Amino acid sequence: MSQPSRFRYEEVADFVAGLAGRGTLQPGTRAPSLREISTQQRTSLSTAVQAYRLLEDRGILEVRPQSGYYVAKAPPALPVPTTTRHSVRPAKVELSGLMLDLLEHASNDALVPLGCAIPNQRLLSSSKLDLVLARTARVKGAQCNTYSPPRGEMSLRLEIARRALRFGQALSPDDIAITCGCTEALALALEAVTEPGDTVAIESPTYFGLLQVLRAKKLKVVELPTHAVTGVDVQALGDVVASGKVRACVLASSFSNPLGCTMPEDNKRAVLRLLAQHRVPLIEDDVYGDVHFGEERPLPFSALDKHDNVIYCGSFSKTLAPGYRIGWIATGRHMARVLETKFATSLATPVLTQVALATFLSNGDYDRHLRRIRREFADTLGRMTRVIEQAFPPGTKVSRPEGNFVLWVELPEPADTRLLFAEALAHGICFAPGVVFSASGKYAHCLRLSGGHGWDARIEKGLRKLGAMASKAFAAHNRRP
Numbered sequence: 320m321s322q323p324s325r326f327r328y329e330e331v332a333d334f335v336a337g338l339a340g341r342g343t344l345q346p347g348t349r350a351p352s353l354r355e356i357s358t359q360q361r362t363s364l365s366t367a368v369q370a371y372r373l374l375e376d377r378g379i380l381e382v383r384p385q386s387g388y389y390v391a392k393a394p395p396a397l398p399v400p401t402t403t404r405h406s407v408r409p410a411k412v413e414l415s416g417l418m419l420d421l422l423e424h425a426s427n428d429a430l431v432p433l434g435c436a437i438p439n440q441r442l443l444s445s446s447k448l449d450l451v452l453a454r455t456a457r458v459k460g461a462q463c464n465t466y467s468p469p470r471g472e473m474s475l476r477l478e479i480a481r482r483a484l485r486f487g488q489a490l491s492p493d494d495i496a497i498t499c500g501c502t503e504a505l506a507l508a509l510e511a512v513t514e515p516g517d518t519v520a521i522e523s524p525t526y527f528g529l530l531q532v533l534r535a536k537k538l539k540v541v542e543l544p545t546h547a548v549t550g551v552d553v554q555a556l557g558d559v560v561a562s563g564k565v566r567a568c569v570l571a572s573s574f575s576n577p578l579g580c581t582m583p584e585d586n587k588r589a590v591l592r593l594l595a596q597h598r599v600p601l602i603e604d605d606v607y608g609d610v611h612f613g614e615e616r617p618l619p620f621s622a623l624d625k626h627d628n629v630i631y632c633g634s635f636s637k638t639l640a641p642g643y644r645i646g647w648i649a650t651g652r653h654m655a656r657v658l659e660t661k662f663a664t665s666l667a668t669p670v671l672t673q674v675a676l677a678t679f680l681s682n683g684d685y686d687r688h689l690r691r692i693r694r695e696f697a698d699t700l701g702r703m704t705r706v707i708e709q710a711f712p713p714g715t716k717v718s719r720p721e722g723n724f725v726l727w728v729e730l731p732e733p734a735d736t737r738l739l740f741a742e743a744l745a746h747g748i749c750f751a752p753g754v755v756f757s758a759s760g761k762y763a764h765c766l767r768l769s770g771g772h773g774w775d776a777r778i779e780k781g782l783r784k785l786g787a788m789a790s791k792a793f794a795a796h797n798r799r800p
């Protein structure tokens with residue numbers, strides 16, 4: 320008997336590869352399930368399994384645990400930014416004056432908004448939220464015109480605890496305190512576990528607001544080397560905590576700002592073990608956790624923690640309501656200290672917005688809203704990356720976040736994005752220069768671009784113009800004798 324020239328599973332594999340090649344199945348999207356493809360191709364389930372294994376070997380599909388098969392993303396044309404290997408000695412936080420400039424320009428509608436990481440109003444479902452807020456004011460306005468209990472409104476804490484269960488955090492409403500944004504949560508967490516003069520280990524580059532809080536609390540920092548995809552270098556963190564110099568560590572749970580990195584789960588477990596062993600508490604910032612492009616929300620550290628050594632901070636600012644200033648903190652064993660400090664600083668968080676948000680969460684509107692913004696942000700970052708590939712100077716590197724809505728761009732040295740910032744502002748474009756993300760003036764050749772506005776012709780034009788300016792500066796430098 321002659322062998323068939325092609326096995327059935329190869330034909331099925333070619334059929335699916337064809338769909339991916341023609342763009343019917345887009346990179347990063349879910350592939351038909353094994354059952355769907357076997358029904359549709361009139362073949363057995365085991366043939367479909369063989370076909371999908373072949374496609375995995377060919378790099379056309381990738382499997383995600385507990386989620387199924389996905390079309391692999393096309394390899395990006397630009398490499399990811401470099402992990403910097405700098406000194407890990409404790410140092411004072413030196414802030415760039417450009418930070419205030421950036422914040423000043425963030426609210427200027429005349430500028431192309433690539434600067435601050437704020438979702439645009441169209442994306443925030445503001446009108447729906449307005450309706451809920453107005454109804455809450457009408458029905459419960461008088462009851463809401465008071466101080467909230469120390470931990471905040473029970474209805475909101477209950478909704479937050481319910482959602483947290485979905486990604487592995489077993490919290491009761493009493494484990495949570497409502498705060499004025501994630502910023503207050505971070506400040507309360509630091510206050511609970513440090514004293515002025517202590518040193519805190521942080522990822523680098525990091526969110527400039529955290530640097531402000533650290534400086535205001537007179538804390539020193541160690542900036543850890545951080546990979547643009549896998550996050551903080553565990554070995555470097557191990558060395559630092561073993562030296563006994565750090566009192567606490569602050570890390571993003573996922574999709575860090577500005578790198579967009581997420582530590583693999585094994586690395587997160589290793590970090591938790593290390594920190595528990597050296598009795599260094601971890602403060603985690605999960606403000607971007609809900610903006611995941613993949614099917615699954617990555618587990619935060621607190622969901623993996625077995626040592627009651629994590630303080631969790633989150634907020635609704637990056638997804639729904641930056642103006643409501645509502646965040647939360649799951650304090651672990653530090654609740655009493657956190658509530659004392661909260662009382663002494665802001666006393667309580669406004670009640671009306673808490674109750675309105677609890678209603679919005681309970682009626683399913685938030686989940687619908689999240690599905691929409693995740694798609695929009697993923698699409699915007701993809702389009703921005705294509706423009707960067709085309710318009711920025713040769714040697715440019717760009718991050719590849721799996722969530723969040725910012726890109727970290729590394730220009731070929733000796734680019735200086737402080738100069739580029741001034742030039743861009745003069746041309747009506749705002750972005751965030753790299754130095755504001757460092758406690759010691761690093762990253763002058765880097766910049767962060769926000770995709771929070773979504774994609775439109777103005778953003779595309781502004782980004783191309785910015786690329787042209789960076790390319791011109793690069794060419795001028797190369798012409799110098």
Ligand SMILES: Cc1ncc(COP(=O)(O)O)c(C=O)c1O
Pocket residue numbers: 436499500501502503526528575576604606633634635636637641645646
């Ligand atoms: C990583 C990170 N944490 C915290 C915050 C501040 O959050 P909130 O507005 O809830 O205080 C931001 C805002 O940009 C951020 O990027």
